[in-house]
Amino acid sequence: MQHRTGRTAVLAALLCLGLAACQTLPAPSRLPAAQLQALERRGNDGSFEGAWETAQTFERFNDPRAVAYYERAAAVTPWTFHNTKAEQALGRIWTSGALRHADSPHIDPAPALRASWRRGERAYRAAANHGNPYAFQELAAAYRQQGDAQQALRWDLRAMIYQRYPSRSSRLPDAVTPQGDAVHPLVARLQRRADRGDAEAQVDLGALLESGVGLPRDPAAALLLYQRAGEQGNVFGQYFAGLLLGRSAPGVEKDTAAAAGWFARAEAQRFYMAAPSYWEKAIKPPFFLFSE
Structure with a gap:
């Protein structure tokens, strides 16, 4: 029952991220410990969806932990076309050094990590060579x-x-x-x-x-x-x-x-x-x- 409650809270938070009314939602690092643990548990549940949704949540708040979850999503098996979305995201992030939502008014606009052309090129090529x-x-x-x-x-x-x-x-x-x-x-x-x-x-x-x-x-x-x-x-x-x-x-x-x-x-x-x-x-x- 406790696991279901935690997952419900995470899914509700993910839904809120797309709504203007939820723009003041605290960054993941400032979420209550139980909700942060539930978010990361979702990201580590072995599914593409779990890793992808967790990566998207961290990216929205300019949190570099997004990279680890995109990498997890790219490596999930069985492999499907969805994996290429994560490879493409990694290419975009590493070539720019920025996360997509960093220009949101309530998020620190500073680059989240140092750009790496080599890593970005490798990720983009993986996505392209897999058909994206x-x-x-x-x-x-x-x-x-x-x-x-x-x-x-x-x-x-x-x-x-x-x-x-x-x-x-x-x-x-x-x-x-x-x-x-x-x-x-x-x-x-x-x-x-x-x-x-x-x-x-x-x-x-x-x-x-x-x-x-x-x-x-x-x-x-x-x-x-x-x-x-x-x-x-x-x-x-x-x-x-x-x-x-x-x-x-x-x-x-x-x-x-x-x-x-x-x-x-x-x-x-x-x-x-x-x-x-x-x-x-x-x-x-x-x-x-x-x-x-």
């Missing part, structure tokens, strides 16, 4: 801030292939516009690396060819590059090969059976968007189809 499309865009933005044009291009391209068109925040196609009769230096660099067997560069070059950004459009050549990368174990090569075969394009006939095989290989690497419930929707035609 929001992490694609946030990685691109983070790399642009770091002045890394090649990596920013990579993640803009991956967001574009997933979404079927460039995002508003991307710098495509301006980032790779041919210079006179020559391809952009970033594209030339990708071509050299792809020729040497670099799987990541093969995926990047394939994305340029599939979309016709920076190079003449050639979906058939893009598919070959994706497949080469996928055979090396590159999860994006596998996923994009599946998308292209499932969606079809000029020079690439629709082959759902072959697409399913590539998706299965990506799903085996915990790329959640490669699960049938996701890819079957992803290969459906968009609302508007434009002729070539």
Whole structure:
């Protein structure tokens, strides 16, 4: 009975956090000991929901303990797409050194922890490599801030292939516009690396060819590059090969059976968007189809 009462109090506190009437709720560190213990007990109950809700509570009050609970949420098994939300949150926190709710008027606005680009990049990459499309865009933005044009291009391209068109925040196609009769230096660099067997560069070059950004459009050549990368174990090569075969394009006939095989290989690497419930929707035609 006592356990139920404690959990009820924690859930009520979580609900209140979203209401304007509860903006004066004390920070977790100033909660009565019994409620703080119940909050942390909830965070350590082994569930994603418990760790996630506790992390969100600590983050709202600019409390660095949020990081430990996001890490716990990211590691919860069985692993699902929810884990990538926690990985994305860790990427955001570590790259900025700030917690999302730190600008609330009743919260100390000072940074909660020292920013760590390496930790943030690692967390963002984990989220992206597990299929979180929001992490694609946030990685691109983070790399642009770091002045890394090649990596920013990579993640803009991956967001574009997933979404079927460039995002508003991307710098495509301006980032790779041919210079006179020559391809952009970033594209030339990708071509050299792809020729040497670099799987990541093969995926990047394939994305340029599939979309016709920076190079003449050639979906058939893009598919070959994706497949080469996928055979090396590159999860994006596998996923994009599946998308292209499932969606079809000029020079690439629709082959759902072959697409399913590539998706299965990506799903085996915990790329959640490669699960049938996701890819079957992803290969459906968009609302508007434009002729070539």
